[in-house]
Amino acid sequence: MPEIKFVPDNASTHAETGENLLEVMVGAGVYIHAGCGGAGVCGKCQVKVLEGAVTTETLNKAARDKVKPGHTLACQTFVGENDLVIEIPDESRIRKMAVSQGEPVVKGQRIARAEIEAMMLSENPQPPVRKLAVQLTEPSVEDNTADLQRLTAALRATHGADVQDVDFHVLPVLPSLLREANWQATAAVVSGWPCRDASGEGGACRPDHLTRVQPGDTSARNLALAVDLGTTSVWVALMDANTRAVLAEAGDYNQQISFGEDVISRIIFSAKGDGLSELQKAAAGSINKLTQSVLDKAGASRGDVSFIAAAGNTTMTQLLLGIDARNIRLAPYIPAANQFPPVEAAQAGLDMPRGVMLYAFPCVASYVGGDIVAGVAAYGLHKRPEMTLYMDIGTNGEIVVGNSDFMMCASCSAGPAFEGGGLEFGMRATVGAVEGFAINPENLDEPMILTIGRAKPIGICGSGIITLLAELLQFGILQQNGKFNPDAPTRRVRQGAAGLEYVVVWKDDAGVDSDIVITEPDVDNLVRAKGAMFSGAHTLVEHVGLTMDTIERVVITGSFGNFVNLAKAVFIGLLPDIPADRFFYMRNGSLAGARLACVDRAFLRTCEEVSRMMTHVELSEAPAYMDKYMAAQFLPHTDAGLFPNVMQALRK
Amino acid sequence: MPEIKFVPDNASTHAETGENLLEVMVGAGVYIHAGCGGAGVCGKCQVKVLEGAVTTETLNKAARDKVKPGHTLACQTFVGENDLVIEIPDESRIRKMAVSQGEPVVKGQRIARAEIEAMMLSENPQPPVRKLAVQLTEPSVEDNTADLQRLTAALRATHGADVQDVDFHVLPVLPSLLREANWQATAAVVSGWPCRDASGEGGACRPDHLTRVQPGDTSARNLALAVDLGTTSVWVALMDANTRAVLAEAGDYNQQISFGEDVISRIIFSAKGDGLSELQKAAAGSINKLTQSVLDKAGASRGDVSFIAAAGNTTMTQLLLGIDARNIRLAPYIPAANQFPPVEAAQAGLDMPRGVMLYAFPCVASYVGGDIVAGVAAYGLHKRPEMTLYMDIGTNGEIVVGNSDFMMCASCSAGPAFEGGGLEFGMRATVGAVEGFAINPENLDEPMILTIGRAKPIGICGSGIITLLAELLQFGILQQNGKFNPDAPTRRVRQGAAGLEYVVVWKDDAGVDSDIVITEPDVDNLVRAKGAMFSGAHTLVEHVGLTMDTIERVVITGSFGNFVNLAKAVFIGLLPDIPADRFFYMRNGSLAGARLACVDRAFLRTCEEVSRMMTHVELSEAPAYMDKYMAAQFLPHTDAGLFPNVMQALRK
Ligand code: FES
Ligand code: FES
Incomplete structure (x- = not known):
């Protein structure tokens, strides 16, 4: 780089x-x-x-x-x-000095893809689906082995593949396929798919499994799709399973949004009429659209795809698979499954040929899903000795504390504020969203803003909101109780319909036909959200008998853009006030995990192990949580002792 | 008895x-x-x-x-x-003396079901599909295992079932099913399905496989269907897989008959347009109809059925499974598969719930199918020391020679004559078919006849034809060259449209509006058919270095009725002229095998082993076959030395 x-x-x-x-x-x-x-x-x-x-x-x-x-x-x-x-x-x-005076924290270290791969790829990585080309001997009266047994024998002889299981659908067309292809064919063979779905040792006990046959030698075209199926947005990476290269990546809204903003409203919708089927179609539709887009970018076709790995939270996973999800929101919050049996992608409504298998990442509990399992496994938390706090910031915030010895996880309902939901001008991290914000200390009326896609601003996304709040707080425009300072020396603070508000972008500079503002109700929402995340992390850390300052690493992930200013996240009390070099930012951890699953079958087993290794703590059952949550409804926190550096900076 | x-x-x-x-x-x-x-x-x-x-x-x-x-x-x-x-x-x-004078052979010993079971059932037989009832603990916040993992853990704890594989379709409705059933459920678990479909040791390497879940305790209702899918007729036996009782049995035409009488014409039809799909539907339709009939008889319903075992020749098996069958009739005659992967019955068009599995018996070659594998395995030929000749008499005649050390098999195209096809008044073994026939030696004009279902005669079926030919031959009405004796002292021999003919039933006694006759062209057909079967057996016996008189047991099976007079079959040269106590008749061997598969999973593996143990000999490639075939076009045979006892009886 x-x-x-x-x-x-x-x-x-x-x-x-x-x-x-x-x-x-x-x-x-x-x-x-x-x-x-x-x-x-x-x-x-x-x-x-x-x-x-x-x-x-x-x-x-x-x-x-x-x-x-x-x-x-x-x-x-x-x-x-x-x-x-x-x-x-x-x-x-903008004179940096003015901003960085006594700078309490630095930005997080970005964890690059190369680092993840170096940590997690096994020694001789093999994809979950191999494409094995064979040239069969033409049968004769002397050598009259049946077509299927001829094929499996050749797979054994040529590639050492011990094919024990054959998907039935391969058989009806096999005779004509082999003959029209002059006895040259390529088999898609699934190996090492983890089983042992109940308790105990996770093992790769399923035999080699033939799921597809193509005419000719197509072994060089072995593509896979890594999917991050988020509540709000969906990301798809097209992988070359042979070379492990990322061929293309694309992201878009989850089409389910039109049925509800968060998982709870979607579950409610799924229980009505054919709601479940509509939600499945919407999730599949999102993936299908993105798949077409990455295939087009790479000049490839659906027939080249052999495997799909999808990481989503428990609700998203069940809805994609068409599984009754109602009990996720009914006490005692039981998912249909934590480890999922193999399923053909087409059965989930994905526009794929028969025999393309879909791997759904295992979940831990109803609100700790395959997305965090994928991210934690990709980061390799379970292999690292450092005591780590892993936080996936999202509508459903997921938190893990642990290291190679143990992992405890919890979830908290942060609400959609950090994904832009429920705010006057909040928006998802797409083109036109303010994602960077800096106040010019020499002129409070002229802040710097940066938008995604460098378009005219139309709203504010999660990373923008974090920075915005921190900057407003730092310059005294916003007070610690979440109220704007009516005496702040800037004309951007003004009376709005719901109390004071701050004008982020004037109408003239905006891509919308109004001023872009942040209101006190917006700030309340954000304070609640950051309070939920922080108090969740805090409760979990104490639950395992630790304190925040003994955490050696904090890893943040989520559907932010390319960067999050972690120093600002500390400043508003979303992240703990500990030395800056302990912070790491991993862009979209679940997609990183899904990418690994596409190229290294050992990673599937790793994920099953990680999912079993995690112990779920139900925060609503932890007596300390509510007190901590209330104490966190302040910027950065009512307990100043927890944020000494931030407080020092604020006092200046 | x-x-x-x-x-x-x-x-x-x-x-x-x-x-x-x-x-x-x-x-x-x-x-x-x-x-x-x-x-x-x-x-x-x-x-x-x-x-x-x-x-x-x-x-x-x-x-x-x-x-x-x-x-x-x-x-x-x-x-x-x-x-x-x-x-x-x-x-x-009818004075027996007159008939039995110097009686050369006796009727065959009927092999009863009890004998087959005593020989072949394993020590502690377990059906391929067990239905295991469990009462689950209701989940709570403390015990929040996911539904699927709760179920599999209970199956392990309660029944020791090591469920590693779960059919995906179980999952979508599992949450509501378990809750509506107050956490009591019954799982259908497939165990011991053989794999290792390529060469080598047949092994039961597939893990326990959950294919269905029903609410409540339905473990007592574990039915299975044994199916004999013949070219001409289809038989279904409804089995209680728990108790091994036969609850009901029914047989009917194979609805495929309207697309062609024999396998070759069906394969040709299958290659045209959507012929394959029509043939699949016809086969499935036949089974569906018979299934309804046996379920009605037993007062059971489709939901009670857990498993189906279907034995058919290679063509019938491929057509039922919707597999391209064209190469069965094109040199070098290669089937699509000899061992078939597991498939859901519904996928073959059978009217069954999801998760009901269909076991298709393994085949040996294009014309040595799962029907004979089922029959040979049911008889236990592979376990018996006696050198045995096993003959399945049918349109496609299948022959096995061997014992526990080896098995050689061959097929010959006998034509449909023994199933009543291609004869003026031939018919399948159903109501109204003449199946018994005896000439009154004191009055050649007054033969005794017996029909199936004891209805007015409307035609002649296979077992009737054998007896008819033998009786006519014995009393000199038919000559050894297959021509009627114009001087026979009976008015039943007369000139017909195609030469001489014999009136089996006068119009007045018949259920049809004409005399029922057998013509010289009919006899030619029968002589060709018996010649093909006998010479096939003879060639195969010599191929393994034996002679007919060293054969210790001859086992006959086929879609005859309750009995076949084997003495008569020897008399016309269909069976070898060896001591009568070496003959055994097994009614519908393939159905017997299918019944065993329904109740004893070990039998599935036995069948795979039997199919691999059999070595196929292509008769059309054996130089001796054509000569032997020609020599057999005589009653009983041109080589009188091969039929000494018959010749002695004839000379009287
Ligand atoms: S920020 Fe570059 S031109 Fe405005
Ligand atoms: S055979 Fe019994 S009444 Fe005619």
Whole structure:
């Protein structure tokens, strides 16, 4: 990864080729004026490339007039293949000093894909589905073995595959397929699918299983789909199962959203009429659409796909599989299954040929699902000695505390605020969402904003909200009790319909026909959400007999964008106030797990083991939780002693 | 079984309670006048019951007038529970002496079901599908195991079932099923289904497999269907898999007949348009109809059925399973599979709930199918030391020679003559078919006939044809070259449209509007068929280095009725002329095998082993076959030395 240096501040960071420079800077905490959110119209984010090559988008006329000779707009610039040195001219620069004075925390370390693979791929990784090509001897009167037995014998002789199980649907067309292909064929063989679905040793006891036969040698085309089926958004990565390369990735809304924002409302919908079937179709429809998109990007077709690994929370998994989900929300909250039997993808409504198998990640409990199992296993928490707090921030927040010795997990209903839900101008992390925000300490009226896709801002997403709250708090615009300071020296605080509110983007700069504001009810929602997450983590940590400051690593994941400013998350009391070098950010942990499952069958077994290793703690049954939850309804917390560094920064 | 004694001849035999007395007599070779085929109208079959109790049908008026006081009609009388002594009055009696003079052979020993079970049932037989009832603990916050894992854990704890595999379709409705049933449920668990479908050791390597869950305790209702899927007729036996009782049995035409009489014409039809699907539907339709009939008889329902075992020849098996069958008739005659993967019965078009599994018996080659594997395994040929010739007489004749050390098998195309096909008045072994025939030596014009169901005769079935040919030959009405003797002292030989013919039943006595005759072309067909079977057996016996007289046992099976007069089959040269006590008749061997598969999972593995143990010999490739076939086109054979006893009887 190219290194990017910024002068005159001498900050530096790493970025991937093709990354947007403004995003890199925001991610690295290098502040710059960026009035239009990166849409390339305000002309304020000017930088000078001193060393290295970049690519830039053609500037529009309005911007061209504003850009000085030799300068370029950071928001229209993309990192090339080599290291860069970037100068930030005085007029673009927000003096970092002002912001970082006594900076209590630093941004989290991003856990890259390479690190996950180095940690978790087994020594000689084999995908769960291998495609094995064989050239059969043409039968004769002397050699009259039946077609199927001829095929399995060749698979044994050529590849050592011990095929014991054959999907029946292979058989009806096998005779003509083999003959039309001149006895050359490729078999999809599933191996090492974990079984032992009840208690006890997780084992790979299922025999090699033939699920598909294709004419000719198609062994080089062995694709797999990694799916993160979130309540709000769905991500699909197209993997080459042979080479382990990511060929394409795409994300979109979960089409189920039109039936309800959170899992509870979806479960209620699923219990009505053919609601379950409609929700299944919506989930499958989302995956089908994204599948077409990644296949198109990679120039591949459905027939090339052999395997699908889908990680979702317990509700999402059951709805995709068409399983009655009502008991997830009825006490005592029992899922239909924690480990799922193998199923053909087509049976879940996925637009796939017969014999393409769908692996649903195992769950732990009704609100601790396959998504967190996938993420925890991908991170390798169960293999690491450090005492770790793993937090998946989402509508249904999931928390794990543990290490290679044990893992305790819990869930808390944080509400959709960190996914943008329930806020006046909240939105999901898609194009036009404010995801970066920084106040210019020299002029409180001119904050810098950055939007996803560098479009005109239309709302605020989770990572934007965290930073926004932290900045407003730090500059005294927002008070610790969640109320705006009517005396703040900025005209952006004003009386709104529901009390005071803060104008994030004026209507003129916005992509919507109004000012974009954050209201006191919005802040209440967010404080409740961060309070639920933090108190959940806090309760769980104490439940295992530890204190927050003994946690050696905090890993954050969720459906944020490329980065989350973890320092800001500490500042508002979402994350504990512990040394900054203990924080790590893993982008979309469940997708990372699903990717591993596509290329390394050992990982499936790992996930089953992780799911069994986790002990679920029901927070609503823990007496301390409610007190902690109430105590956390303050910014950062009513117990100042828990956030000493934040308090020190605030007192300045 | 009650013993039946006949006076004054002092013959005796055993019969089952409920058997028709006339059939018992014909089976035992005790001759009696029976002009109307057992329809109860001619009044000729009068007997006197001296000891023991019988049940009789109410006689119709015509018969009542003819029956002497104290007499009863044998054809309207049924064996009771105890031994009987029956007197045959002089006027009813055909003097046995005249027939049995120097009698060269005796009727075969019937192999009873009890004998098969004693030989083949394993020590502690367990059905392939067990129904295991469990009472689950209601979940709570403390005990929050998921529904599926709760179920499998209970199956392990209560029944020691090691369920590793679960059919996915169980899951979607499991939560509501368990709760509505107050946590009492019954699981259908498949165990010991053989795998290792390629070469090598047949092993029961598949783990315990949960395929169905029913609410409440239904463990006592564990039914299974044994199916003999013949080219011409289909038999279904409803078994109680727990008690091993046969609850009901029914047979009918194979509905495929309307698409062609033999396997070749069906394969040709299957290759056209949606012919394959039509044939599958017809086969499934036949089984469905018979299933309804046996369920009705037993007062049971489809939901009680857990398992189906179907034995058919290779073509019938592939067509039922919807598998492309074209290559069965194209050189080098390769079946799609010899061992079949597990498949749900519903997938073959059988009207069964999800999770009811269909076991298709393994085949050996394109023309040596699962029917003979089932029969050979049921007889236990592979366990017996005696050198045995096993012959399944049918359109596609199948022959096995061997014992516990080895088994060689072959098939020959006998044509449908022994199933009544291709003959002027041939018919399948159903109601109205002449199945017994005896010439009264004192009056060649007055033969005795017996029909199935004791109805007015409408045609002649396989067992009737064998006896008919033998009797005509013995009394010089038919000559050894297959031509009728124009000088025979009976008015029944006459000139017909295609040469001489013999009138079996005059129009007045028949249930059809014409005389029932057998023509010289009919005899030609029969001679070709018996020649093919005998020469096939002869070739195979010599192929293994033996001679006919070293064969220690000959076992005959086929879709005949309750009995076949094996002495008569020897007489026409269908069976070898060896000592009579070496002959055994097994009624419908493949159904016997299918019944065993329903109640003893060890038998499935036995069948896989038998199918692998059999070595197939392609008769058309054996140089001796054609010569032997030609030499067998004579009654009994051109080589008189092969049939010394028959020749001696003929010379008298
Ligand atoms: S032009 Fe780059 S942020 Fe406005
Ligand atoms: S009445 Fe019995 S055979 Fe005719």
